[in-house]
Amino acid sequence: xxxxxxxxxxxxxxxxxxxxxxxxxxxxxxxxxxxxxxxxxxxxxxxxxxxxxxxxxxxxxxxxxxxxxxxxxxxxxxxxxxxxxxxxxxxxxxxxxxxxxxxxxxxxxxxxxxxxxxxxxxxxxxxxxxxxxxxxxxxxxxxxxxxxxxxxxxxxxxxxxxxxxxxxxxxxxxxxxxxxxxxxxxxxxxxxxxxxxxxxxxxxxxxxxxxxxxxxxxxxxxxxxxxxxxxxxxxxxxxxxxxxxxxxxxxxxxxxxxxxxxxxxxxxxxxxxxxxxxxxxxxxxxxxxxxxxxxxxxxxxxxxxxxxxxxxxxxxxxxxxxxxxxxxxxxxxxxxxxxxxxxxxxxxxxxxxxxxxxxxxxxxxxxxxxxxxxxxxxxxxxxxxxxxxxxxxxxxxxxxxxxxxxxxxxxxxxxxxxxxxxxxxxxxxxxxxxxxxxxxxxxxxxxxxxxxxxxxxxxxxxxxxxxxxxxxxxxxxxxxxxxxxxxxxxxxxxxxxxxxxxxxxxxxxxxxxxxxxxxxxxxxxxxxxxxxxxxxxxxxxxxxxxxxxxxxxxxxxxxxxxxxxxxxxxxxxxxxxxxxxxxxxx
Amino acid sequence: xxxxxxxxxxxxxxxxxxxxxxxxxxxxxxxxxxxxxxxxxxxxxxxxxxxxxxxxxxxxxxxxxxxxxxxxxxxxxxxxxxxxxxxxxxxxxxxxxxxxxxxxxxxxxxxxxxxxxxxxxxxxxxxxxxxxxxxxxxxxxxxxxxxxxxxxxxxxxxxxxxxxxxxxxxxxxxxxxxxxxxxx
Numbered sequence: 001x002x003x004x005x006x007x008x009x010x011x012x013x014x015x016x017x018x019x020x021x022x023x024x025x026x027x028x029x030x031x032x033x034x035x036x037x038x039x040x041x042x043x044x045x046x047x048x049x050x051x052x053x054x055x056x057x058x059x060x061x062x063x064x065x066x067x068x069x070x071x072x073x074x075x076x077x078x079x080x081x082x083x084x085x086x087x088x089x090x091x092x093x094x095x096x097x098x099x100x101x102x103x104x105x106x107x108x109x110x111x112x113x114x115x116x117x118x119x120x121x122x123x124x125x126x127x128x129x130x131x132x133x134x135x136x137x138x139x140x141x142x143x144x145x146x147x148x149x150x151x152x153x154x155x156x157x158x159x160x161x162x163x164x165x166x167x168x169x170x171x172x173x174x175x176x177x178x179x180x181x182x183x184x185x186x187x188x189x190x191x192x193x194x195x196x197x198x199x200x201x202x203x204x205x206x207x208x209x210x211x212x213x214x215x216x217x218x219x220x221x222x223x224x225x226x227x228x229x230x231x232x233x234x235x236x237x238x239x240x241x242x243x244x245x246x247x248x249x250x251x252x253x254x255x256x257x258x259x260x261x262x263x264x265x266x267x268x269x270x271x272x273x274x275x276x277x278x279x280x281x282x283x284x285x286x287x288x289x290x291x292x293x294x295x296x297x298x299x300x301x302x303x304x305x306x307x308x309x310x311x312x313x314x315x316x317x318x319x320x321x322x323x324x325x326x327x328x329x330x331x332x333x334x335x336x337x338x339x340x341x342x343x344x345x346x347x348x349x350x351x352x353x354x355x356x357x358x359x360x361x362x363x364x365x366x367x368x369x370x371x372x373x374x375x376x377x378x379x380x381x382x383x384x385x386x387x388x389x390x391x392x393x394x395x396x397x398x399x400x401x402x403x404x405x406x407x408x409x410x411x412x413x414x415x416x417x418x419x420x421x422x423x424x425x426x427x428x429x430x431x432x433x434x435x436x437x438x439x440x441x442x443x444x445x446x447x448x449x450x451x452x453x454x455x456x457x458x459x460x461x462x463x464x465x466x467x468x469x470x471x472x473x474x475x476x477x478x479x480x481x482x483x484x485x486x487x488x489x490x491x492x493x494x495x496x497x498x499x500x501x502x503x504x505x506x507x508x509x510x511x512x513x514x515x516x517x518x519x520x521x522x523x524x525x526x527x528x529x530x531x532x533x534x535x536x537x538x539x540x541x542x543x544x545x546x547x548x549x550x551x552x553x554x555x556x557x558x559x560x561x562x563x564x565x566x567x568x569x570x571x572x573x574x575x576x577x578x579x580x581x582x583x584x585x586x
Numbered sequence: 587x588x589x590x591x592x593x594x595x596x597x598x599x600x601x602x603x604x605x606x607x608x609x610x611x612x613x614x615x616x617x618x619x620x621x622x623x624x625x626x627x628x629x630x631x632x633x634x635x636x637x638x639x640x641x642x643x644x645x646x647x648x649x650x651x652x653x654x655x656x657x658x659x660x661x662x663x664x665x666x667x668x669x670x671x672x673x674x675x676x677x678x679x680x681x682x683x684x685x686x687x688x689x690x691x692x693x694x695x696x697x698x699x700x701x702x703x704x705x706x707x708x709x710x711x712x713x714x715x716x717x718x719x720x721x722x723x724x725x726x727x728x729x730x731x732x733x734x735x736x737x738x739x740x741x742x743x744x745x746x747x748x749x750x751x752x753x754x755x756x757x758x759x760x761x762x763x764x765x766x767x768x769x770x
Binding site: 120121124125128129132149183184185308309310312313314 | 616617620621624625628629632663666667670671673674675676677678679
């Protein structure tokens with residue numbers, strides 16, 4: 001039955017009806033009616049952030065770690081423009097998110113009113129869809145449709161811009177649940193059975209197969225990861241994953257090759273290059289993965305499972321596309337494989353695993369240890385050692401520390417790894433950790449950070465203090481924007497233009513100023529004790545881990561090179577491996 | 587493996603375009619909602635696709651549907667991407683590549699203003715008659731013609747009007763529909 005209420009009340013009622021428990025936001029003139037409606041209830045908890053960008057990354061961390069839609073509420077004008085980075089980040093990484101923005105009253109739209117901006121115009125290209133609701137009669141439908149669009153198909157961010165007069169207007173509220181018959185938006189969930197059967201037939205004949213999995217497996221839900229594990233066990237095929245897909249397949253499994261791509265392992269990239277059958281499940285042939293595209297896996301038949309038809313043939317030509325949800329398609333693959341074969345093809349795959357064994361023996365993640373300074377790789381290994389028996393959620397910022405975390409912190413479960421992959425947003429990790437901790441109050445949440453990135457959204461540490469969210473911010477402090485410095489070393493003659501982190505704050509005092517705990521460590525011998533101190537503290541911690549200043553992140557596929565042209569840490573002359581045209585790439 | 591490193595002129599993620607560019611007419615059925623045109627145009631500019639011509643108008647009022655006709659020049663691979671990316675937009679119902687799907691009709695309307703006196707006026711009217719262009723406005727020194735047809739016919743007419751005193755032209759852009767009994 002329709003119930004009469006104001007637009008602002010509809011927003012809060014729709015959140016309740018969608019099962020939303022938390023939202024992240026910041027008040028302002030154009031959303032005051034909604035904040036008033038929030039004040040008068042306590043089912044939906046509002047987390048007050050320090051900057052709207054922080055709210056969006058919190059919602060992303062919340063969404064990525066739970067599979068639910070993350071929700072953000074911000075005001076018009078600067079509130080909306082500050083959310084743009086997070087919206088774009090969520091679009092590129094396919095994170096379900098609904099961002100509600102206030103707007104000036106409808107008669108004022110277009111008059112350059114105070115805190116007015118063209119929110120739907122600005123966010124049109126960085127959302128999956130957006131709405132400006134000018135009529136109260138449209139509001140209930142739009143609110144529920146936004147959740148459906150954000151969370152279904154290929155997930156993504158949706159903006160609902162609500163003018164202030166619509167928030168005050170009275171109208172009939174109704175709860176829409178069935179969108180299967182949406183007039184134009186119809187994501188294809190089930191894969192074509194003939195195509196899946198053809199894929200299994202190719203898999204039964206393959207001699208050098210590899211599963212190349214991505215964030216789509218995580219987005220599809222925990223069952224997709226279960227199905228992937230089952231299919232990998234049935235087939236005996238090796239598995240590699242993109243940065244976004246880490247955790248879908250357990251790193252402890254002997255079939256695991258490690259992450260692939262620009263800073264992936266040697267064995268993963270060589271397997272991709274030399275395979276005869278590539279089964280891409282929920283990944284998108286991103287340029288960080290493929291390297292030089294005309295030399296990408298030259299001899300393989302390529303199967304691509306993706307829920308977004310536009311991903312097929314976008315970067316790489318596909319032999320067998322399967323449009324559908326990863327979890328469903330994997331389930332069908334398992335079923336069809338079982339009907340055709342009752343054992344893994346261990347014997348037939350033995351020569352392939354022998355080859356892989358030789359690549360593994362290269363030990364591409366080996367690094368030179370030190371008794372004097374903390375190596376960043378060592379710091380992550382010790383952190384991992386200290387938390388290996390706990391259910392731990394890791395977020396990261398962007399740069400060298402992010403790659404080292406991906407390389408040296410193994411994941412066994414999906415939804416435990418939150419990182420900005422597509423957009424590469426420095427400052428993502430700290431707010432994302434706050435969002436994860438809100439969703440999992442009793443879990444251990446660690447942001448593996450760099451000293452440069454973390455300063456971009458440092459103020460959200462204050463949010464963690466306010467809500468008693470005991471996040472651990474583990475800063476690998478090398479006093480450089482490390483990845484920028486590494487590229488300057490490799491490409492620009494070691495001229496470190498503007499990449500030194502001058503005038504760094506004292507992170508220990510900074511933590512204390514916020515009301516948290518600060519820990520500093522620069523001695524590898526004291527690292528374990530310091531990590532223990534961090535983990536034992538019941539509250540937010542900033543850990544200033546002083547590491548080697550000019551360590552490079554290896555292995556690495558240089559710009560313009562193919563998978564089999566990786567450079568390893570012991571490379572003699574890295575300054576000359578990237579040619580002039582490669583230097584023009586990022 | 588480091589010994590395998592060698593200089594390469596290849597640039598990754600900027601592969602050579604697969605196939606020569608072709609001119610295609612797409613017809614797109616969309617919800618007639620505010621911002622739909624900006625959504626389509628924004629998609630083309632954001633992804634570096636080409637628009638040669640774009641027309642939009644409501645076609646089924648009671649259902650709130652509009653038809654957008656887009657003429658684009660792209661390689662076969664990019665054309666596929668254009669179609670897929672358009673279909674990904676929430677208010678887009680259907681996308682058809684009329685050029686790829688067989689025979690279709692394409693028409694455009696132009697208003698052409700020509701000024702002149704004496705012998706030129708006679709010649710202008712004679713050509714307009716041959717092209718079945720109609721006079722929709724006239725003064726002692728000028729005509730405005732309305733002409734409909736394929737784009738090539740309109741271009742030819744305009745070219746002939748240049749030496750006779752062409753003042754200005756407005757064109758509607760292309761409207762296109764498939765032949766036969768089947769609808770979209």
